[in-house]
Each structure stands twice: as C-alpha cells, then as structure tokens.
Amino acid sequence: MGWIILGGGGHGSVIGDILLSDGHSVEGFTDISPSPPLLGRIPYLGDDLVVLARDRREVCLANGIGSVGDPSLRLRIFEDFQGKGYDFPPVISKNAYISPFASLGQGTVIFPGAIIQTAVSLGVNVIINTGAVVDHGCKIGNHVHIAPGTVLSGDVTVGDRCHIGTGASVIQGIEIGEGAIVAAGAVVVKSVGNGETVMGVPARRRP
Incomplete structure (x- = not known):
C-alpha cells in the first residue's frame, strides 16, 4: 500500500523524509499548484482530486499541511478525506x-x-x-x-x-x-x- 502526502510545503517535505527513511513506498504528493518533486524524489501528482480517483483501501494519506497558529486548513483537509473513508495512519x-x-x-x-x-x-x-x-x-x-x-x-x-x-x-x-x-x-x-x-x-x- 502506497502513501500520498497532501501538501507540498516544508511540513510535507519532513513527512516525506520520515516515510522514505522508514522504507515506506511514497507514490507522490498533491498540491493546488504544480510543484517540483519533494526531496527531489517524491513526484507531484496533481490536486486533491487525484486522491478521490483512488480506491481508499489501496492508499494511506499523510496530512502535509502545516499548522502555525491557525489549524483550520489542516483540520478541513483531514476531516474531508476521513469523512470519505480514507485512512491517515x-x-x-x-x-x-x-x-x-x-x-x-x-x-x-x-x-x-x-x-x-x-x-x-x-x-x-x-x-x-x-x-x-x-x-x-x-x-x-x-x-x-x-x-x-x-x-x-x-x-x-x-x-x-x-x-x-x-x-x-x-x-x-x-x-x-x-x-x-x-x-x-x-x-x-x-x-x-x-x-x-x-x-x-x-x-x-x-x-
């Protein structure tokens, strides 16, 4: 089962580093705008609609949206995908x-x-x-x-x-x-x- 990181900023980069260092398969990351590969290795997949096209039983999600003071975007992303049955180990x-x-x-x-x-x-x-x-x-x-x-x-x-x-x-x-x-x-x-x-x-x- 592969991982997809939601968000391609600094927080997402650290999550990618952790997952790769632990030997996980990271398929890529999503973001609202096209971006270069995270860590030079994790490819940009598209926006979050890419995830919705995937069988929720075949993918693990990681919330790559940071939280500095205002957690509202991070919260919304998590609750939206969890509500659709996706797993955030x-x-x-x-x-x-x-x-x-x-x-x-x-x-x-x-x-x-x-x-x-x-x-x-x-x-x-x-x-x-x-x-x-x-x-x-x-x-x-x-x-x-x-x-x-x-x-x-x-x-x-x-x-x-x-x-x-x-x-x-x-x-x-x-x-x-x-x-x-x-x-x-x-x-x-x-x-x-x-x-x-x-x-x-x-x-x-x-x-």
Missing part, C-alpha cells in the same frame, strides 16, 4: 521515542527527537514537532500542534485546536483550553482558558 519518525503505553489518534505525526512518555493520549491530526517532549499522563486533544522544542510536564491537558509555540514550557497539571495559543518561549505556570493567547515568562494573557 500515524507517521512516526524512527528517531522519536514513543512509550508502548501511549495512545495515538489517526493522522498523528511525530517528528525526529520527540519523546512521548507513558500514559500519554494524543487525539487525531496532532503534530508533535522536532524535539518536543510530552511527559507522562498528558492528554492532547484533536488538531493540536506542539511546536519544536516544547516541553509539557506530566499530566498536562491540551484542548482541541491549540498551538503550543516553539520552545514553550508547561509545568505539571496545567490545563490549556480549546483554541488557545501559547507563544514561543512562554513558561506556563497556570491554566489557560479557551481561546486565550498567553506569552512571556511567566506566561500572561495577551493584553
């Missing part, structure tokens, strides 16, 4: 550590150097980016982006559609509400409400 770098006692939802992408500890639960369409640490007992909702170098201490809860910025740190037991944004480098020492943006050390709500 987790894409996991062989250079990440995943506890066998963690659970991963459909469409999860885990980049090199990430650490997912025991009893962690990841929702669907989650990005755990390069070098991020998600410690024991964390509960991560759907369509969440944990950016490079982020550290979530034990038993942190992150609601759906959150973005946790590069290098942010969240102490143990914190709850981060749905749609919240934690700015890059922030140190979160108290819970964050739905839709709030926090920044700084310690993190405070944006005025």
Whole structure:
C-alpha cells in the first residue's frame, strides 16, 4: 500500500523524509499548484482530486499541511478525506521515542527527537514537532500542534485546536483550553482558558 502526502510545503517535505527513511513506498504528493518533486524524489501528482480517483483501501494519506497558529486548513483537509473513508495512519519518525503505553489518534505525526512518555493520549491530526517532549499522563486533544522544542510536564491537558509555540514550557497539571495559543518561549505556570493567547515568562494573557 502506497502513501500520498497532501501538501507540498516544508511540513510535507519532513513527512516525506520520515516515510522514505522508514522504507515506506511514497507514490507522490498533491498540491493546488504544480510543484517540483519533494526531496527531489517524491513526484507531484496533481490536486486533491487525484486522491478521490483512488480506491481508499489501496492508499494511506499523510496530512502535509502545516499548522502555525491557525489549524483550520489542516483540520478541513483531514476531516474531508476521513469523512470519505480514507485512512491517515500515524507517521512516526524512527528517531522519536514513543512509550508502548501511549495512545495515538489517526493522522498523528511525530517528528525526529520527540519523546512521548507513558500514559500519554494524543487525539487525531496532532503534530508533535522536532524535539518536543510530552511527559507522562498528558492528554492532547484533536488538531493540536506542539511546536519544536516544547516541553509539557506530566499530566498536562491540551484542548482541541491549540498551538503550543516553539520552545514553550508547561509545568505539571496545567490545563490549556480549546483554541488557545501559547507563544514561543512562554513558561506556563497556570491554566489557560479557551481561546486565550498567553506569552512571556511567566506566561500572561495577551493584553
């Protein structure tokens, strides 16, 4: 069974690298505009209509749309194809550590150097980016982006559609509400409400 990557930007390139490095067959990628091959090896197939022409039982999809602050496009692409019965198996770098006692939802992408500890639960369409640490007992909702170098201490809860910025740190037991944004480098020492943006050390709500 071959893989098709939806999206040909930087995020899609990293996914392609992970899949090829793990020996998977990658048929190509889709995008709204013709593009040169990803990594010089993964061919452009056309727009997303190419996927709809394929038997959903014969292809695995990877969501190559990134998520920086606004996850709406990534969310829409995932839900549209999943609703049509297409499968988004987790894409996991062989250079990440995943506890066998963690659970991963459909469409999860885990980049090199990430650490997912025991009893962690990841929702669907989650990005755990390069070098991020998600410690024991964390509960991560759907369509969440944990950016490079982020550290979530034990038993942190992150609601759906959150973005946790590069290098942010969240102490143990914190709850981060749905749609919240934690700015890059922030140190979160108290819970964050739905839709709030926090920044700084310690993190405070944006005025």
